[in-house]
Amino acid sequence: MAELITYREAVAEGIARELRRDPSVVCIGEDIGAGEGVFKTTAGLFAEFGPTRIWDTPISEQAIVGAAMGAAMTGVRPIAEIMFSDFLACCWDFIANEMPKVRYMTGGQVSVPMVVRTANGGGLGFGAQHSQAVENWALTVPGLIVVAPSTPSDVIGLMASAVRSDDPVIFFEHKALFATKGEPAPAGHVVPLGKANVCREGTDITLVGLAWSMPIILEAAELLAAEGISAEVIDLRCLVPLDAACVLESVAKTSRIIIVEENPFQGGWGGTLASIVADEGFHDLDAPVKRLAGASVPAPFAKHLEDQVLPSVGATVDLARRLVGG
Amino acid sequence: MTNSTKEELASWYDQMLVIRGTEKAAYDLFMTGLVKGTTHLASGHEAVAVGASAALKPEDYVWATYRGHHHAMARGLSPEACLAELMSKETGACRGKGGSMHLTSAANNMMGSYAIIGSHIPMAVGSAWSAVLRKTDQVSIAFFGDGATNIGAFHEAINLAAVWKLPVIFICENNLYMEYTPISAVTAVQHPAADRAAAYSLPRIVIDGNDVLVVRDEVAKAVALARAGGGPSVIECLTYRHYGHSRADPAKYRPEGELEEWMMRDPLKVLRARLVESGVSEDEITGIENAVDAVVKEAIERAKDAPLSDISEAFTDVWADGGMQWRN
């Protein structure tokens, strides 16, 4: 068996593969060059590709994303890094008003083939302004592809699809997953956008997650199996395109669903998925559609407080038990 | 000032008249209800667009604001495609999905008109960066208003362009006003763009934006510098908008006599005088004026006659595959 790699290494590897494959791919961001990124997710890139492919910028989120957009519209495929996803707010105009709208408002005259990568979510104790899970922000904007991988090989395979996409992609890398390990990706590995992964098959209940919530629900499924409850586990991988069909197919089999999400319940992505299941899966359901989401509070600093506001393995198991037993 | 041929002067006069006439038509069509929403007319700013454009090659990039009819037309958008867009027609530049504020002519590398103040300034830096990456000698221009100089994106963009020595020119159309507030009332320097240039180690350049020749010459210098790898320039053009900010604005806040004073320096008057000076006869000039009248009239009729864009347009062009599907 090949040696396992970390999620962190997979980010750099995924970018490197695209930089090698296509000379029009470039990286732009703060401290990503010789500094190799504050999360070391660009390790080795500057050494291999140098300053004509890896561009260090001032602390100018608007200029980073805006310049990447102008370059994307004129023949380049930029990968822009926004250090922490909380900082997307500093360039939100570009994310919400520019990248996703310009194709439409010009009647299809231009394309914006670019990726904005960003470190998302909690788990590292960085406090309220460096820990929020904001994938739901991106989901609210028609015209953005939203990707959030949970394993190293998915990071590489989805990075390939993201960079090759002719549409703008927000690529959420999860801080709490950087140190996790998984199988390496074979050469040429590409995971299509909008294809969920059924990580574990089951018949009694469907557990749906994304990025950070995947280790939680996989562990929950394991514990439930020990009690004789068979959980099907789905990793959405992308919020847009959303593989709703995969979820509906699963619910047709299990009749029950829990959506486990890190972002706040208030406006969280699970609400969109729940509305689809409640509507189109209504006749398959034997129990209400359930969401376990982050509490609707800013991210607290202390670990014991964060544990209170994020969904847990225990809460997932308890809820599944009640739904299946009830 | 460099010399320009009679032919050049005449062609600029022609272009500026077409823009003026098309915008007048837009105004009139608004009054008759054929143009909806809002329009921001650039009448009075024509010399900036035409002068700058005269210093560019066709493959150079131009980025504009919601007040961008003149820039789109100076780069080659037809008056018909402009008016048809304002009237939501199938033959409009963006097939009715952009409107006055988002005129775009990508075929002419006129990369769009943006209505979030300052947003396109970093994009112009991006197309300049792209030219460096692709090793072309294309230059990019961002046109923006005086008001845009107080937004963060302006400063982030110029700093980045200066640090990376990118071939981009930042052209401020200083028309003295934001929407209704004089720029001087909210800005700590006298020249909102030019006085900030020093902060990015760039020279202070303020010019008469109502003289097409002055604009052409100054932009040509900046273009030459940019193509030679000398980096960006900031050029502040002093000009004036003849109408109010938008269709909703009667411009009552302007001090008495100000408009009249600027009308004496109407860029069309200035250029007409130059034409006469260079020996073009009254007859020839009237000939140009009549020809432009006919061109604009025909554009109005053709735009009016075109069908509204198809209702299916509402649901296309979200994604590269042309569609809008976000889930299966």
Ligand SMILES: Cc1ncc(C[n+]2csc(CCOP(=O)(O)OP(=O)(O)O)c2C)c(N)n1
């Ligand atoms: C970010 C942002 N804030 C405010 C507005 C509303 N707004 C539209 S035009 C305008 C004035 C802009 O003035 P200036 O940059 O001088 O351009 P001009 O209209 O004079 O050409 C304002 C405030 C906007 N469109 N975008």
Ligand SMILES: [Mg+2]
């Ligand atoms: Mg102004």
